[in-house]
Amino acid sequence: MKWSDGESYIEIDTPLAFNFAQCLVFLGRSEQENLHRINDGYLYKLLKFDEEFVLCKIGCKPNSIHIDFPLTSPSKDTREKIAVYLWEWFDLHRNLSPFYEMAQKDTILQPLAQKYDGLRMIGMPDLFEALVWAVIGQQINLTFAYTLKRRFVEHFGERQTFERETYWLFPTYEKIAAISVDTLRQLQFTARKSEYIIGIAKLMAGGELTKESLLQKEDYLHTKRTLMAIRGIGAWTADYVMMKSLHCPTAFPIADVGLHNALKIQLGQERKPTIEEITQIATHWKGWQAYATFYLWRSLYD
DNA sequence: CACCAGGGACTAC
DNA sequence: GTAGTCCATGGT
Numbered sequence: 001m002k003w004s005d006g007e008s009y010i011e012i013d014t015p016l017a018f019n020f021a022q023c024l025v026f027l028g029r030s031e032q033e034n035l036h037r038i039n040d041g042y043l044y045k046l047l048k049f050d051e052e053f054v055l056c057k058i059g060c061k062p063n064s065i066h067i068d069f070p071l072t073s074p075s076k077d078t079r080e081k082i083a084v085y086l087w088e089w090f091d092l093h094r095n096l097s098p099f100y101e102m103a104q105k106d107t108i109l110q111p112l113a114q115k116y117d118g119l120r121m122i123g124m125p126d127l128f129e130a131l132v133w134a135v136i137g138q139q140i141n142l143t144f145a146y147t148l149k150r151r152f153v154e155h156f157g158e159r160q161t162f163e164r165e166t167y168w169l170f171p172t173y174e175k176i177a178a179i180s181v182d183t184l185r186q187l188q189f190t191a192r193k194s195e196y197i198i199g200i201a202k203l204m205a206g207g208e209l210t211k212e213s214l215l216q217k218e219d220y221l222h223t224k225r226t227l228m229a230i231r232g233i234g235a236w237t238a239d240y241v242m243m244k245s246l247h248c249p250t251a252f253p254i255a256d257v258g259l260h261n262a263l264k265i266q267l268g269q270e271r272k273p274t275i276e277e278i279t280q281i282a283t284h285w286k287g288w289q290a291y292a293t294f295y296l297w298r299s300l301y302d
Numbered sequence: 303c304a305c306c307a308g309g310g311a312c313t314a315c
Numbered sequence: 316g317t318a319g320t321c322c323a324t325g326g327t
Contacts (some may be wrong), residue, residue, distance in 0.1 A: 133309085141307040144325045190323050192310080234310045258308040297308080 001093065003083045010079050012065045012086055017096040019118025020060035026122050029301050032146035034153055035129075036169050046160055046167035047085060049078045053160050055167055056082060065090070071162050091121040091247060099288045103295075106284045108266050114297045121294050123244050127211040128204055129170040130245035134237040135196045136189075151187045176201035196232025203230065211245065222248050229279055243290040252289035262296035 002013040014020075026247075028038045037044040041282035043058040052185070055071035065086060087093060103113035116211065124130040132152070137145045156171035156179070176198060183192035203209040217223040223246065236253045243251035253259065260272040262282070267273065273281070285292040 027316055042305095135310095137307090139307060139322085140307040140324070140326060143307095145308075146323080188324070196310085232310070236309055240308075253308075257306090257310050261308095300308095 001083065003088050005076070007076075007079075008069065008073055010067050010083055011061070011091070012067070012083055014060075014096070015062055015092055017100065017118050018090070018092070018120060020065065022116055022119040023090060023122060025301070026119065026298055030142075030146045032143075032150050034150050035170060035228040037167070044165075044167065046169055047082060048158065048169055049074075049081045052078055053158075054078060054082060055160060055162055056086075058086070071160060078138070085125050089123055089248070090187070091123055094120070094247075094249075096120075096291075099291050102284065102288055103292075108263070108281065109285075109292055109295060112299055113267075116295055116298050119295065119298060121243070121247070121291060123247060125245065126170055127209075127214070127241070127245050128173045128176075128201070130241045131200050131237070132170075132176075132197055134244075135193055135232055135241045137240075138193070138237065148187065148189060152184075152189075155183075155187060173201040173204035177205035193232075196288065199231055200233075215247055220248060223248070240268055243293065249288055249290050250286075252282065252285075252293060253281070256293070258297055258300060259293055262299050266296070266299065 004011045004013075024038055024041075024043060027033075027036060027043065035045070043056075045058065047054045047056060052074060053071065054069060057068040057070050059066050059068075067082065067086065074151045095204045100113055100117075103109035124133065133145075133149060136148050136152070142147075153168045153170060154174050158169045160167050179198065181191060181194040181198060184197065185191060189197070197249060200209070214223055214226065217226060220242070223242060224235070224238045227233050227241060228235065233241075236255050239251045239253035240256075242248040244254065254275060261280070262274045263278065264270075282289060282292070
């Protein structure tokens with residue numbers, strides 16, 4: 001990763017096939033999102049490292065991402081962590097050339113790759129955030145899922161205010177490990193989801209589940225099995241988290257309803273494709289299932 | 303009012 | 316292993 005440190009700002013070199021505006025479209029998909037704000041072409045995100053809050057104002061230049069710090073100037077050590085966070089958030093380490101070459105020969109992906117050229121996998125560097133968001137999203141419509149996430153963040157997350165706007169941090173697993181099922185039930189989480197989320201928080205608080213250990217697993221299936229052994233994490237959630245937080249390119253939530261709807265639309269069919277049909281279609285996507293899924297999700301927001 | 307929603311656990315066979 | 320059932324609640 002290449003980045004330059006200007007002390008009061010940082011700049012991260014962007015790879016080929018990167019389009020900041022495309023990424024902002026995806027990040028702006030919900031009005032209820034409270035973990036970042038988009039205003040006038042800039043992306044605002046609150047982060048915290050070692051008790052140090054940092055508000056980032058993120059914009060783009062021709063070949064780089066430029067980050068200013070409107071609230072306080074972070075230390076050098078923190079500036080490096082911010083660069084790493086952004087690197088992960090926008091999946092900047094990945095060379096997309098093979099994906100676009102593959103997409104060029106795929107009738108479904110070809111128009112999407114052209115239309116959303118430069119869109120990167122928008123990740124979730126925080127493993128706990130990815131897990132909770134996935135559990136929240138199980139079997140409910142996205143609008144309600146965002147409502148639940150907003151309540152969750154605003155009840156248990158820390159905040160900073162800048163120019164009359166409030167910026168939120170996702171709650172920590174330490175905090176959630178200590179709450180009761182009843183507390184989440186009051187926010188209209190189901191009892192089951194409350195148990196899953198608190199259970200996951202306790203595993204992480206106890207050091208039994210870490211992003212580092214998951215990343216150390218040998219292969220896709222081993223990692224997926226490890227995740228699926230946790231109560232509340234099935235095949236869909238495991239793939240979702242591997243895709244968004246572990247940057248696994250072969251993660252493929254094949255049972256995803258959004259994926260089914262996107263394929264139905266792209267294929268111009270009256271019905272959604274079956275799992276067997278999707279398996280067949282996806283044989284072309286080998287090695288890039290996560291990106292294929294992500295671009296299909298993106299197509300739902302036009 | 304019916305059906306759906308970015309599923310998963312649990313049970314029975 | 317897999318098919319059936321329940322979970323629970325808002326959106327459309």
